[in-house]
Structures are given as C-alpha cells and as structure tokens.
Amino acid sequence: MKSSRDPGSRAVPAATTAGVAAMSAVVEQLPAAEQPKREIPKQLAELFEKIPTQDEATIKEVFTKLVQGGPATVERLVALVGDEFGDPQGVKPKYALHGLVHYASRPGADAERKMIAETLAKELSAKHSDELKAFICRQLQLCGRPQEVPALAPLLASDRLCEPATQALLAIGGQQATAALRAALLKAKGKRVATIIKALGRLQDKDSADAIRKAVDDPDRNVRLVAWYALGNMGDAHSMGLLLTAADTDAPFERIQATDACLLLGRRLAEAGKTQDAEKIFRQLLDERKAPEDVYDRCAALEGLAAAIGGKAVDDVMAAMGSDDVKYRVPAARTAVDLARSIRTDDPRQAEKLLKKVLEATKEETVRQQAQLLLGKPPT
C-alpha cells in the first residue's frame, strides 16, 4: 500500500476502529484492479481449479462438496465474488456460486435449494455493495422462493436495487411477493413508481387497482403508460371508461398505447367471462376507428370481439371480409378461420358460411388451404 507521503497515493488512515472502518470505505472505492487480493481457502481454491469442466463426475463432485459446505460456504463465495462488477478476482467465485444456484435448483433438490436461497437472502442485509446485492438478487431470481420475499422487500425502497429486487419478486410470484410490491407502492418515489406499478400489472393484482388508477394522471409519462398497461392486464372493469377516454387523445404515442391497453383489458375481461364488458370495448373501438389510417385498430378490435363473443361476431366478421380495404379484409379472413374453427362443433352452418366467405375474401394461399381443409374439401 502506498505511503501517504506519495502524492499519487490515497491517504491511508491509522489502524484504529474508526480507521479500519475508514480504510474499508477507501478499499471499497478502489477500482477492481486495485482491490487487495482476497484470500481463498485452500479447499475452495482446489474446487475452483476444477471448473468449468465437461466431466459430469467432476461437476457432481465439486457441487456436492459446495452444497455440503452449507451456509458458511455460500457466504464465503458471496464475499469472494467481491463488491465490484468486473472484478477479475470474482470470476471463479461467480462461476462457482452461479453454478451452485443452478445445481441446487434442479428438480428434486428442494433441501439444497432451501439452503442456498435462505443464505443468499440473509446476505442481502449484510454489508455488501449495491452491485453485489444486485448480483445476489439475480441469483434469487432463479432459486428464490416465497420464503425469501421478506429479505427482498426492503430493497424496493432503494433506487439502485428496486429493479433487481422487483425482478426477483416477479420470478417468485405469488401472494407474498405481490403484497410486498403493493405495500412498496404506497411509499415509492421517482423511477421506482413505474417499476412497481408495472410489476403489479404483470402480477394482475386487482387489489392495487385503486392506487394505480390515481397514477393515470401522473406528470411522468412512463408512469401513465405503465398504469394503463397494469389496469388493462389485471382486467380491472372499473377502469374501462378511464382507458377508453385515455385512448381518445391527440397525442399520437399515448393514443397508440392507451388503445392497446383498452384491447388488453377487453381480452382479460373476456378471459374472465365478462364478455359483455369486453364486447363493449371492442365495439366502441370498431365504431370510433373508422379512418383509413386506423385500420389496424379495427383489425385488433375485430379479432378481440370474435374471441370474446364467438358465434355472435359472425356478422361483424362477414362484413369485414366484404370491406374494400385490403388491409382490413385480409386480416379479417384470418380471424374468420380462427372463429370458424372455434364454433364449428356447436354451429357448423355458421362456420361453413364464414369459411366460404374466406375463399372470396383472400388470395392468401395458407389461409385458403386452412379454410378448404376445414370445409372438408380437397383444396384447389
């Protein structure tokens, strides 16, 4: 270590308790190449020498021994990975720790996975850098279980760690993870708001709908957009009017995204059996998006309507296949084939009507062949 008299050195404090703490802070700030060499226990060093390897027996030997080392070994591996992302000293420890996560997560190894996941979760409250904790979150994204949620939840308050913790929680899924995110939303600020709303939308958490509805007027566009997505994906029927209003905007990109959120809401409502609500959304879009440049919205609304109400959409699909606009007519023919397939057992007459119209509406050979095969005719 350089002397404090060296003008190029960093000052090294005296070896008092406060000094040791200060020295640790200095060491943490050193670039990876300047980090002091970390001592590797002999047994671990021997195992590191053997990996990566193609030999299955060696793989089993190394990782069985690492598992047998228990929490102490996992803690040691974490420490050896180091605080800096690109630290060359951390390479072999990373191979070992990451390999251990995969090994212990194999089907049937529940006890091993429990040990690894529990230990990694405890390490989240240890004195490690944010980069190292982000790495730990990524391992928990692979092996984490609901039991690790309490350790991840506090990280939702960190600007740097909210995202990796959220991704781990999303991978774990379930009620506990959802509840942790819902609670964190109440206190979230800045970029964390969009992160958490988006996650609650992906988890389809209807219990957070009220809180998320308040975010649709957020001054941050990212927050507004993810709020629309979240309300659509969770199938929140109370948001129908709000989303349809949002879609009726002059701001081009917002219009596109809010419209997609409406269509998503329609699909989720249909999946939940709320076909009347779904139909209302799709029909409103079909009625409102009449301009030629909105044809793609009409295609999407027609597809959604057919999937939601089945045979009751036959007339709409037939009319679409009679459109002068090829951009509407040809996709409508594909929708017609899907619709015919879904109704032909219950209503073969309507299915036949659709399929015959397909043969008039489109020259797309793949679709024509599908229609002919469904009609039971040898395709021409």
Place this chain on the structure above:
Amino acid sequence: MSADTRSNRISRRRFLGTSAAAAAAVTIVPRRVLGGPGETAPSDTITYGVIGNGGRKDSGMRRWKCCERIAVCDVDTKRIGGDRDGKSRFTDFRKMLERKDIDAVAIGTPPHWHAIPCIMAAEAGKDIFCEKPMTKFIAEGRAVADAVKRYGVVFQIGTFGRFGKQNEANRENHKIIQYGLIKDLSDMVVTASGKNRIGQTALPKQEVPEELDYDFWLGPAPYKPYNKDRVHYKNRFYWDYEGGDLTNFGFHSLDPVQWVIAKDDTSPVKVRPGPAPWPQHPDAVCPFSWTESTYADGLRLVLGGGSIKAAYDRPKKRSSVSVKDLDEAARKRYDELPDPPKLVEFDVAVKTRQQAGGNAESSHRCSALMNLANIAIRLNRTLEYDPVKEEIVGDEEANRFVNIPMRAPWHL
C-alpha cells in the same frame, strides 16, 4: 433596320421573360415520380424508418427496390449520421412510430431490443422487418407473433434461406411431415449449425461515451455498468442482450431447416444439451458443442457449431423423407393434399397483406428453439417443453427463463 425587322424582332429580355413563363407552366417531372421503367411510383413505394443504425442498419431491406428509407433512429448520436440526405433523424423510436408517412420499420437493434419495437410498431400499424435472432426469450416471441396477427401487419425476419433453392428442392419433405403422413420419425435426425464466440468474464466499469444514451441502450435489459466491450456488436456475447452465436448465426442455418421439416407452427418437446464446460458464466456466453431437440413425432434436430468439438452421440438413420417412404394409403393422401404454398416476399406481402415467408410465428418458433437450447446448456439439464402452453415442464428454475422480467418502464 427596316420597320418590319424591328417589329418582328422580339427583344431578348421579352423572349426570356416569355420563355420563363412558358417553362413554369411545364414541370420537369422526375422519372421515378411517374414510375417509369425501373422506377417505383410513389403509391408502390414502401417508406420505412430504421431503428438501430449500427452494423446491420437496413441492409436486409435493400433486397426490395420499392422500399425507401426516410428516417433513421439510434440511441448513439454518432450512428444517426448527418443531415445532408434529407432523412429524418430520431434518438427515440417511439417518436418515429408517430409518423404517418412511415409505412414500415427496419429493426437492426441488438436482440434485447427487438420485441418491444416490433410490438409497438404493430400497435402503430407499421409493417416490420426485424433482424435475427427475432427475440431474446420465449415469451417475447409469442408476444410479437400475437401483436403482428392482432393488428394485421406484415412481419419479415432478416434471413432468407427459406426462400432459396434448397427449400424449393425439399417441398416434398415438407409436405409429408406437415400432414403427418409418416407417424414415427424417431429415426430421422436433421442438423443445423451456428458458431460460438464467447464473452469476457471480467469487464470493468468504464465511462459512458457522451454520444450514447446508455440507459436507453440497455432498455429492458438489467442494469450492468457500461463497458465498450458489451455494446455495439459485442453485445452478442452476453446473456443479457442475446444468446451468443448459437442464436446469431444459428438462425441463418436453422430457419430454412425448420421450414423443410414443417415445424413452423410448433416447438420441440425435449431439449438435451451436448457436452460443454460447466458451469456457464452468469454474464458472458460460453462454449457449447451441440443440442438435440426432439419433436412430438420423434424427429430430432441437432443444432451444432459449438467451439467444443464433440460428435453427436446417437445414430442417425435418415435426414429426410420422400414419397418412396410412404405406404399406398399415405401416397394416395399425399396426392390429394395441397402442395405447400409458395413463400411470399416482404414487398409482395405488404401490398397484398398476406403473411410474408419469414413471418412472426415461424420466426418465433425458430427463436424459441434456440432459446430452449441455450437454457439447456446453461442449466446442464435436459428440458421437457409443452409447445402449446409454451412452458418448460417440471423444472421451475428453467421455466423462469421463459418469461424474463424486463426493466421498467418496458414490458410485453
């Protein structure tokens, strides 16, 4: 000078003035406006914007003469060029998608940035040309294929092997397998090949160059400190952005093969990794040898090209089928059933609104196959897959690779 001469003489100034007026009434029209021989009339022109103006740019789009690039977008301002060529320039592709005069997009970003622009382009009613590999993880591919179908837009992947003579010669093979005229194909092994360059395992943090919006470059990928060897082509060698050369070069080789074996609408039920050094690094792509993907009809597809030279470990009796392999009943059925339709090029697809030959569904299935191969390699485990639900069965950790969470505000 006689009076007659004077009256007949038109002054030069008057002549020029008259001539100018006359000239203004006659406009010189460029040939391309009228769509003369060799030129595309405006109504037949497909205007497009490039998203990601790096190495590939829009080189694939130039296959079709009727396509005209009118806009460029990149998050690296050094890559969007100067202003001399009249094209519009963007650093945010969402702004480009608002333009009503852009018919299509050509996506040349790194693969972690393929799915979202594809989906948003479909939502904006734009046709899509997307470089391979189509997507980085399986759920992305499904989301793109669904969005393309929903909004009725055209999608073409940036590889064209399936349009080539090899596929023309294999239409019989395709037809037999497509219609299930041979029930058990477990003695059939087909091969495809990629390459295998690897990433670096200890890249230190570097200062982000001024011209690069690194946060936007990362987009949905996890935050990791910047290093010049993780971006701009070299992203290929890091799991966060791509699946290595297995997906990069593998796509070229695999896509036409997938058509030949008539698997454009399905996925394997089992994926087994060949020998490879293990564990793989959590960040950097590592060496592999091959993977074996088995379909429900027993057909096996071996994807090789890894830097680990290990021979495939099972016998292969045949790599193709023909009419000669059919019994009488199957041969009769073969004659009754339609031949595979000709694959449609992007420019024709855009004008007729048919699906293009390298469409979203087939490209998703090809990407999914390679994504599954990489998951098997990374975990060193044989995977079982449900090609209808598109889930890995009986392996929770492996299934967590199917739909990887994205960094906010991005989502599928």
